[in-house]
Amino acid sequence: METAGGNSSCSCPANIFSRFTENEMEGQLFFLFAQVCILLVLVNLARIALRLVRLPQYTAELIAASIMGPFALGKISWVRDTLFPIAGLKAMVSFSSTSGLFYAFVVGLEMDPSLIWTSSRQARLTALSSLAMSAILGTAMSNPLCQMLNLQINCVNIRLILPLFIALTGSPMMIRQATEMKLGTTNVGQLGCSVAVLMDVACLSGMALVSLSPVLHQATVNHDLFEPFMALLYPMVIYTLVGPCVGLVMRSKQSGVQLVLVMVMVLVCTGLGEAVGYNGLVASFIFGLLVPRKGGVATDLLDRLFYPVRYIALPMYLNFGQQMAKYDASWHIALKGPAGLPIQAVLVVSVVSMAAKVATALVMASVYKAPLNEGIILGFLLNARGFSDMILISAAVERKVMDLRIKSLIINASILNSMLAALAVLTVMRVTKRPEPTAEPHQVIERQGHGTKLRLLVCLHNVVDVTSTINVVEACRGSGALPLAVHTLYLIEYNEQTAAQLMYRRSATDTLVGGEMKKIDATIEAYAKDAGVQLRRNSAISFFFNMHEDICHKAEDMKASIVILPFHRVQRLDGKMQLRSSALRRLNKRMLYYAPCPVGIIVDRGLGGATLRSATRMCHNIIGLFFGGASDREALTLGSRMAEHPGIHFTLVRFLPLSQIQSSTATTSGDTPEGARRSVHTYEEAMNPETLPTTSPGSNTVFISIAMKEEALDKKSLENFRTMYEETGIASYREMAAKRGQEMVATLQALDAECTLFIAGCGESQACTGLSGCATDCPELGPIGGLLSSSNFSFTSSVLTVIKWMNSRYSV
Structure with a gap:
């Protein structure tokens, strides 16, 4: 202007x-x-x-x-x-x-x-x-x-x-x-x-x-x-x-x-x-x-x-x-010019x-x-x-x-x-870095003998994981005569809340990081003193995106039989499961891929009560769910050890596919030809194809497939369990039909009313095909683990899902 x-x-x-x-x-x-x-x-x-x-x-x-x-x-x-x-x-x-x-x-x-x-x-x-x-x-x-x-x-x-x-x-x-x-x-x-x-x-x-x-x-x-x-x-x-x-x-x-x-x-x-x-x-x-x-x-x-x-x-x-x-x-x-800073x-x-x-x-x-x-x-x-x-x-x-x-x-x-x-x-x-963890397992519980030392690597994220973890460790003691080595690993996320307090750490067992870790230390020490169990404490301090490397290296160093991880959700007062950390879920998925041994994920729904007390006088009804497959056999072996604990009543429920039940019924009635009756071979025959009978060119040749090997291994594991535990009265055994959809959910809900803890694998056999239509929030836990951990169904029992090497089935 x-x-x-x-x-x-x-x-x-x-x-x-x-x-x-x-x-x-x-x-x-x-x-x-x-x-x-x-x-x-x-x-x-x-x-x-x-x-x-x-x-x-x-x-x-x-x-x-x-x-x-x-x-x-x-x-x-x-x-x-x-x-x-x-x-x-x-x-x-x-x-x-x-x-x-x-x-x-x-x-x-x-x-x-x-x-x-x-x-x-x-x-x-x-x-x-x-x-x-x-x-x-x-x-x-x-x-x-x-x-x-x-x-x-x-x-x-x-x-x-x-x-x-x-x-x-x-x-x-x-x-x-x-x-x-x-x-x-x-x-x-x-x-x-x-x-x-x-x-x-x-x-x-x-x-x-x-x-x-x-x-x-x-x-x-x-x-x-x-x-x-x-x-x-x-x-x-x-x-x-x-x-x-x-x-x-x-x-x-x-x-x-x-x-x-x-x-x-x-x-x-x-x-x-x-x-x-x-x-x-x-x-x-x-x-x-x-x-x-x-x-x-x-x-x-x-x-x-x-x-x-x-x-x-x-x-x-x-x-x-x-x-x-x-x-x-x-x-x-x-x-x-020379007056500046070269x-x-x-x-x-x-x-x-x-x-x-x-x-x-x-x-x-x-x-x-x-x-x-x-x-x-x-x-x-x-x-x-x-x-x-x-x-x-x-x-x-x-x-x-x-x-x-x-x-x-x-x-x-x-x-x-x-x-x-x-x-x-x-x-x-x-x-000079240590090699990255490989996706090849070297330890499985199934291969260990009955008197072999069980090496547990138990991971804790915060104080809410303590009660369920202590109860699982106590259950794994069995009769007390079986050797057990327990290592606890505190998962401490490196962030601005913990960085300053980490200045005062002197060793891997020193956990001066917040009041929760002090409570965890006090509770673990009280349980170890009361139960007479030797616990070695360690800490993994890292960002969540690479914390799985620390856990895998620790599992390799101690030759762990199984790694126990906390679930990424906690139970609210109304019974629903609430997300506590999406980063913890990604950590669990990486562990399922890279772990050198089976991984167990605990879904805690009040196992052991809400107070931080010792679990030496616990009394639990545990039901093991067996559908078949490598993970189910790992869960069965772990459950068998728990069955020897005097405060635990263990029941194994085997779910049979409907096709197998119908086949058994037809075979019993005499409608099946003689050549087709022998569908499952013994364990030795399944693992050694040279012992199989030879047939003439015009007859039905028997082929050994992966499914037949898994079926033979399942049968051998069940026979051992029934011989050692059912016939001696230590545990119970039941067989049920694997139903589909809501019928299977109703069956599991009926079992839920009888127990405080489920032990299951990820469900790799044909018996779980009927659950494919059930929507779950955690597909990485398999059909059974995802169903039992979901908030969509009114389950009240805690769940321990044992998974053996997921490989690359789910994205990490």
């Missing part, structure tokens, strides 16, 4: 959000809210991308902050003007600075100080050697690096900062990376945890002294020891007074007020630490480090603070640092940092005769970067010993170091 004076004016706002931000305070909060929302989206997208390529997800926040910062989106003028205007800078500075303090507090919670005095001699020697190597290489590379950067004044600062940067290791990040790569409970993973904590404590102590250098210098000049005394008194006050106060606050019932009080304590104690001379990040880190670990105080705080701190506070702090430094300009200027300088620092730790790890592996691949993995694991670099940058900038080029060098070298080290660890692991 043109005015009378000829001047043109535009009514378009300078920012597309200006109409929402007329008030200054509202505008700052609006821009802050927009930045947080975009960061949340970017962090989740980065995590998804890293998971797809199997890379550690601990760098997702750094990637998100880099994308949102001036390195990527910040280069676009309209994005920079929209998201980071001058009007929104004040709120971002305040929020980001506070976010850095809370992140430092969480890192202090994650670091376990007990590793300092419980570390092994090898860990201490490795840490000292790595520190010495870092100091030597850092000092040697200082002068060439000064020439690359064309530094004249700050060359002395490089000699101080570079050895410290090379020696630093982000121990919480390293532990997280090792856990994601399934190295957390291995020897190399535990050694790496101890070495990383020792190195970080040594370096952070040095940086704390650097942050206190003005106080110490002032005390030397004025001959006044009051300020140094207050600085030394700060951690003692935190340990003796504030730490127990945090424990008292977190001891009561969980509520939002607790977190508010803890956050206020963090800010107050950080302010006190800054008043006595500490850097703010260092003071907040010391507070988190000295919070008591007993009683689950630290793990509870981590569980509740981890998500907002990792997803919001950390990316905002990193983005704030990039906005303030604008280190992307260094890369741009590097192509034009890329080769970043590469040199990253390579020297990795070389120092890899060389030290290889030397120590040679001294302690450890495998070469473990030494290489340990060396690259120690190159994980994290919070220690942030403290180094913050303390150095605060004391004015780091200019923009050195800061850019440290930031870019830290990012490059983390990415290259993670890729190197993955490469070494894939080269």
Whole structure:
């Protein structure tokens, strides 16, 4: 629009959000809210991308902050003007600075100080050697690096900062990376945890002294020891007074007020630490480090603070640092003159940092005769970067010993170091990886003799699986005289809820992951003590999409006879089955394909009651359903062992196909020719075709098919069961006709009223053809297992479906 004076004016706002931000305070909060929302989206997208390529997800926040910062989106003028205007800078500075303090507090919670005095001699020697190597290489590379950067004044600062940067290791990040790569409970993973904590404590102590250098210098000049005394008194006050106060606050019932009080304590104690001379990040880190670990105080705080701190506070702090430094300009200027940051300088620092730790790890592996691949993995694991670099940058900038080029060098070298080290660890692991589980079974219960030790691998997902699992284990004890080996495997999904608590694991049997695992441990221990059963506890910590590898490897190591898995649904109060985890169902389907032994899936409908009690005095009526086939024979063998338990009444119900019943009736009446009467041969004849009678060319030749072999094996198994259990009165035996559709459902419902547990196979014989019209929700369990586990029919008994190697019948 043109005015009378000829001047043109535009009514378009300078920012597309200006109409929402007329008030200054509202505008700052609006821009802050927009930045947080975009960061949340970017962090989740980065995590998804890293998971797809199997890379550690601990760098997702750094990637998100880099994308949102001036390195990527910040280069676009309209994005920079929209998201980071001058009007929104004040709120971002305040929020980001506070976010850095809370992140430092969480890192202090994650670091376990007990590793300092419980570390092994090898860990201490490795840490000292790595520190010495870092100091030597850092000092040697200082002068060439000064020439690359064309530094004249700050060359002395490089000699101080570079050895410290090379020696630093982000121990919480390293532990997280090792856990994601399934190295957390291995020897190399535990050694790496101890070495990383020792190195970080040594370096952070040095940086704390650097942050206190003005106080110490002032005390030397004025001959006044009051300020140094207050600085030394700060951690003692935190340990003796504030730490127990945090424990008292977190001891009561969980509520939002607790977190508010803890956050206020963090800010107050950080302010006190800054008043006595500490850097703010260092003071907040010391507070988190000295919070008591007993009683689950630290793990509870981590569980509740981890998500907002990792997803919001950390990316905002990193983005704030990039906005303030604008280190992307260094890369741009590097192509034009020596004042910028050459890329080769970043590469040199990253390579020297990795070389120092890899060389030290290889030397120590040679001294302690450890495998070469473990030494290489340990060396690259120690190159994980994290919070220690942030403290180094913050303390150095605060004391004015780091200019923009050195800061850019440290930031870019830290990012490059983390990415290259993670890729190197993955490469070494894939080269030396244990072979993938094959889809070929090597153990079946059917082939084991009556007195052979039964090896159970029982998998537990949460506390609702405990009662049914204990009752199944107790039933498998039989009379008590049969040998039994039980291994429990806790299926712990690696996610943001469990990641922080996994920092305190020391072995595969240590399960400090939430209150449910503690309840499971207590219940399993009580049952083992009462029943006199030796139980070996283990844990599988992984994402659900590859957790089957851990289970299969454990089954192979212990030569498991059967793997017991929980069902992916739980029973509601109205009796219907409710989905609890679709990922658990996909895990079960993968196990049905890859398991090296039979798999049993428990559908729990209150087996053993609702209380966590011992099952040694249980009393159950168990019905085994036998239709024929390999899986049914496995279920029959397992049920036979249960039949010997004094508290179990076992009944085997064999379902005969209608065609077989009609054939038997016709044969009895004498209407069938003599040559056709002998349709089923003995077990020896079925398995050895040479023993079959030969016939003349004009007669009916007998062909041995797979179905005839299976029929002979079924007959042999039933004969053995009836001889050992029915004739001795240990168990009962019935035969029924396999009906079709609703008639078969009615038959099973009648049996359901007589028992508390069904044991069945997946139904591979012709007797199950009549159930093909019944709609089931779980086709992977077969016609019988899918029918008994369905919510469409009013079954009240629990179900144990035994499946022997599903191969590729169902998609995984």
